[in-house]
Amino acid sequence: MPHGAHSTLSIVVPVLNEERNIFPLYEAVIAVWQELPEYAREIIFVDDGSTDGTWNGISSLKRKDASVKGIRFARNFGKESAIEAGLRAASGDAVITIDGDLQHPPELIPKMVHAWKAGNDIVRGHHTTIARHGFPKRATSFLFYRLFNLISDTPIVRGSSDFCLFSRRVVDAFDALPEKQKFHRLLSEWVGFPSASISYEARERGSGRSAYTLTKLFPLARRAIVSSATKPMSAILIIGCILSVLGVVLTFGLLYYKYFVDYEYIGGAVVLAAFVVFNNGLLFIAFGVMSLYQIAIYREVQNRPSYIVRETV
Ligand code: UDP
Ligand code: MG
Numbered sequence: 140m141p142h143g144a145h146s147t148l149s150i151v152v153p154v155l156n157e158e159r160n161i162f163p164l165y166e167a168v169i170a171v172w173q174e175l176p177e178y179a180r181e182i183i184f185v186d187d188g189s190t191d192g193t194w195n196g197i198s199s200l201k202r203k204d205a206s207v208k209g210i211r212f213a214r215n216f217g218k219e220s221a222i223e224a225g226l227r228a229a230s231g232d233a234v235i236t237i238d239g240d241l242q243h244p245p246e247l248i249p250k251m252v253h254a255w256k257a258g259n260d261i262v263r264g265h266h267t268t269i270a271r272h273g274f275p276k277r278a279t280s281f282l283f284y285r286l287f288n289l290i291s292d293t294p295i296v297r298g299s300s301d302f303c304l305f306s307r308r309v310v311d312a313f314d315a316l317p318e319k320q321k322f323h324r325l326l327s328e329w330v331g332f333p334s335a336s337i338s339y340e341a342r343e344r345g346s347g348r349s350a351y352t353l354t355k356l357f358p359l360a361r362r363a364i365v366s367s368a369t370k371p372m373s374a375i376l377i378i379g380c381i382l383s384v385l386g387v388v389l390t391f392g393l394l395y396y397k398y399f400v401d402y403e404y405i406g407g408a409v410v411l412a413a414f415v416v417f418n419n420g421l422l423f424i425a426f427g428v429m430s431l432y433q434i435a436i437y438r439e440v441q442n443r444p445s446y447i448v449r450e451t452v
Contacts, residue, residue, distance in 0.1 A: 147179040148252065149231030153221030153301075154184055154239035158192040160345040164237075165200055165207070167245040174249040183208045184239070185225045188215030218350075219362070222301065222323050226310050235304045236323070241345035243302035250337055251304040260309050260332035264302030266341040275353060283360055290370040291363075293328045302339070303327060318441040322363050329367075330447055366441070369434045376427025379420050386417020 150168055154161060161184065172180060184197045186209065197209040210224050222236055233255050237243045243264060254262040284297040301324060305313070312330050313323070327334075351359075390413040397405035 145179060146177075146232040147181055147230060148175065148248075149181040149183060149229035149234040150248075151222060151225030151229055151234055151236045152182065152184050152239045153187055153218045153225065153236075154189065154193055154197075155187045155215060155218070155221075155350050156189045156191045156193060156347060157239040157345075158189070158196050159347065160240050161193060161196045161200070163345055164239055164241055164245070165204075167241070168248070171245045171248050175252060178252070180206045181208065181229065181231055182206055183210065183225045183228050185209075185221040185228075186211040187218065187221040188212045217359075218301070219321050219323060219359075223313075223321050226305070227314055229310060232307050233304055234307075234310050235302075237302050238300075240347065240349075242341050242343070243300065244339055244342060247302070247337060247339050254335040254337065255304055255306060257335075258333055259335040260306040261327050261330075261334035262304040263327070263334065263336045264300050265296065265298050265336045265338050266300050266302075267298065267338050279353060279356065283356075287360075287363060287368070290368040290374075291325075292369055293325055293367050295324055295328060295363075296336075299324055300341075306332070308332070312444075312447050316443055318366070318443065320362050320366050322359075322366050325363060325367050329443075332447075332449060369437075372427070372430035372434050375423055375430055379423025379425075379427045382420030382423055383417055384420070386413060386415075386420050389413035390417055 152161075152164065157164075165182065168180075168182060172178075182200075182204075184200075184207070186194050186197060194209070194211050197207070197211075200207045201209055208228065210228060212221065212224070225236065226234060233252065235248060235251060237245065237248075247264060251262040251264070280297065284295065288294040303323075305327070309327070309330055309332055313321070313326060316326070390410060393405050393410045393413050397410065
């Protein structure tokens with residue numbers, strides 16, 4: 140892909156009630172542009188249904204700087220939807236998604252751009268300071284990544300964030316995905332393409348509070364699991380097979396013992412219990428087989444392309 144002298148970089152910022160953070164963020168991005176004089180700039184704020192003065196702030200930024208764009212959602216649709224809208228609206232040769240609360244340091248943007256220029260289509264910001272979060276959030280995040288990577292078809296690294304640079308062809312690939320429940324961190328792993336990772340120290344929030352309470356993290360985790368994890372379904376089938384074999388061995392073993400070794404020692408209920416294990420195994424297998432079709436149907440409904448071409452010669 141040719142990166143001419145007049146490449147454009149788009150910055151996409153999902154914001155929910157960040158009236159006090161958008162100006163400092165804007166200033167920080169402008170300051171960083173000193174290091175990127177050869178690039179045209181586009182800053183897209185996606186107001187995800189804020190109830191404070193966020194939209195007014197975006198509008199006033201727009202009035203003084205034509206490179207600012209604003210999209211206002213009718214209500215709160217969630218950060219993933221805000222990122223999706225921002226990526227669709229972005230026209231840049233590379234697009235950087237960054238939180239609006241100053242936790243992602245804009246000073247990292249030039250480094251990301253260099254990594255992109257060096258041939259990486261995806262440059263991930265990877266935060267190292269998880270220690271700053273409170274214990275409940277740390278514990279749930281630890282457990283989530285552990286469990287998730289156990290069952291997911293596409294693993295994600297703990298500490299990965301939505302501070303990320305995507306090349307035009309990655310953004311085009313995202314835009315072409317018709318699935319509604321996008322989880323961009325996962326999709327960025329799923330599309331493939333060369334990628335790099337840059338570590339940074341997550342800062343304190345500029346102002347206000349995180350919108351992600353534990354109750355709001357749950358739907359996000361569910362989205363991640365449903366969109367990528369098919370292993371639990373396959374596990375049902377495997378459990379079924381194990382139970383069936385175990386049930387058969389137990390039933391016949393007990394019957395053998397009862398009729399050929401010690402008739403009195405083995406009661407009829409025990410044999411029945413062993414048979415129930417076998418029977419449960421059969422049920423699990425039936426569910427498992429249905430799950431296989433469910434996985435196939437879900438994949439069809441997601442309608443992702445079956446491949447993404449990196450290049451042709
Ligand atoms: N955000 C959003 N919609 C939401 C929740 C959050 O657009 O429903 C934005 C928020 O304004 C911020 C970014 O997403 O710019 C990260 O949110 P937050 O700081 O609440 O999450 P955390 O940093 O705790 O993961
Ligand atoms: Mg935050």
